[in-house]
Amino acid sequence: MGKHKRHNQTTPRSNDMLKLGIGVLGIAVLIGTIFFIRAQFDPNPGFENQATSGGAQMQDGAQVVNMEVTSFDYRPADLTVKQGVPVKWVIDGSGASGCTQFLIARDFGISQRIVRGENIIEFTPTQKGTFPFSCSMNMARGTITVV
């Protein structure tokens, strides 16, 4: 009788442990599978490797480059884009002050006021090379490398 009782008590418990084990294993396999699939899925590997020091991504036929302006520098300061593809330069100017409220990139014919918010500068790089840009006093500096 005592033996039988103990058997009835332990069986459900070990079933629970088994279910828990299977559950944990299932979740681990699921997470592993998601990471594996994500690792395999690179939407545009060639472009990514060539032109993303500034984080350029294609969007509606333009390569979008994001940059932040502070009161004394650009982040990132060195951008890379592809020749012959329109650039949409999205600049977060919320930290701009003083002379960084103006941005000059002569080689691209850019001379623009930076507002404390989102600024979008559009141009198409026609020549390969590394071209400088700066604030109005040439203190904060950056480069756009066209590849």
Ligand SMILES: [Cu+2]
């Ligand atoms: Cu300056």
